[in-house]
Amino acid sequence: MKAKLLLTGASGFIGKRIFEELKDDFEITAISSSAKSKIFTKLNLLDANACHTFFKNNKFDVVIHAAAIAHGKNNVNSIPLDQANVLMTNNIFNNLNVEESIVIYLSSVAVYSYKNKKECISIYDNPIPVTKYGKSKLKCEEILQKISTGSLHILRLAPVYSENNMKDLGKRVFLPVLKVPFVTKHQRVYSLCHVSEVIYKVRDVIKMDKSSLSIVKDKNDHDQRKLLSLFKTEEKLIVHTKFINTLFSLLKAFSFNKFDSMREMFHKLFFSVTYSNN
Numbered sequence: 001m002k003a004k005l006l007l008t009g010a011s012g013f014i015g016k017r018i019f020e021e022l023k024d025d026f027e028i029t030a031i032s033s034s035a036k037s038k039i040f041t042k043l044n045l046l047d048a049n050a051c052h053t054f055f056k057n058n059k060f061d062v063v064i065h066a067a068a069i070a071h072g073k074n075n076v077n078s079i080p081l082d083q084a085n086v087l088m089t090n091n092i093f094n095n096l097n098v099e100e101s102i103v104i105y106l107s108s109v110a111v112y113s114y115k116n117k118k119e120c121i122s123i124y125d126n127p128i129p130v131t132k133y134g135k136s137k138l139k140c141e142e143i144l145q146k147i148s149t150g151s152l153h154i155l156r157l158a159p160v161y162s163e164n165n166m167k168d169l170g171k172r173v174f175l176p177v178l179k180v181p182f183v184t185k186h187q188r189v190y191s192l193c194h195v196s197e198v199i200y201k202v203r204d205v206i207k208m209d210k211s212s213l214s215i216v217k218d219k220n221d222h223d224q225r226k227l228l229s230l231f232k233t234e235e236k237l238i239v240h241t242k243f244i245n246t247l248f249s250l251l252k253a254f255s256f257n258k259f260d261s262m263r264e265m266f267h268k269l270f271f272s273v274t275y276s277n278n
Contacts (some may be wrong), residue, residue: 005063011065012068015163018066046079059096060096061102062103064104065089066106082133098147098148102147104153106198114263114264116236119273119274152212153211153212159193162193165195172227179202183239190224190227190272192217215276217275219269
């Protein structure tokens with residue numbers, strides 16, 4: 001008899017890959033808020049009553065919580081992004097008994113930021129998120145750490161990509177708005193995560209008895225020219241350090257939250273950002 005697995009966010013970029021990889025090994029209940037496929041179960045995770053009705057009498061051996069409102073989407077159903085991600089997590093785990101379940105939460109390295117003041121951030125460094133998305137991911141981690149589970153595995157994913165989805169890669173080598181490919185005078189290196197690494201890690205932690213916290217990333221980091229080569233293009237602009245320093249000096253003059261988010265965006269654009277489990 002196959003183990004029962006609950007997958008949220010099943011129609012998303014990562015969720016779809018997880019479903020395809022695990023569907024032969026588990027009896028999967030795949031939840032999506034916009035289930036266009038008959039194999040997915042449509043459920044609005046922002047609806048507390050609907051979640052109570054659906055989850056109250058269900059139990060699963062494995063729960064993979066991959067649903068989230070992503071970067072760039074400011075609100076859903078008039079609910080701010082950060083509140084929506086927390087609400088979904090509460091609506092699931094306030095109603096679902098997971099005392100004997102393996103719970104896997106797909107978090108993000110967005111729980112860290114330029115405020116960590118390190119080129120290579122360790123899993124042991126304190127999270128200091130500055131974006132709404134990062135703050136919501138950290139809050140969801142904290143919610144899950146307070147509930148009773150068979151085991152809890154928090155996976156902080158580096159920016160995820162595939163050969164057919166390189167949006168997050170482009171954010172590191174194309175100037176915003178202008179979409180001009182560029183390099184900086186100084187070397188830049190990034191930790192990224194091919195979607196296959198997520199699948200590998202999910203399969204790995206399902207077999208683990210003890211809870212875990214880890215960063216999920218490619219074995220090797222990527223330098224700026226390697227990233228550009230994936231787009232089959234070369235730089236048309238070289239950004240000098242003097243310009244970058246001037247830009248950051250201007251941003252430092254403002255302390256509003258939205259300028260924190262801007263500083264984070266430009267930090268990832270113009271400086272190395274890498275992560276480690278050591």
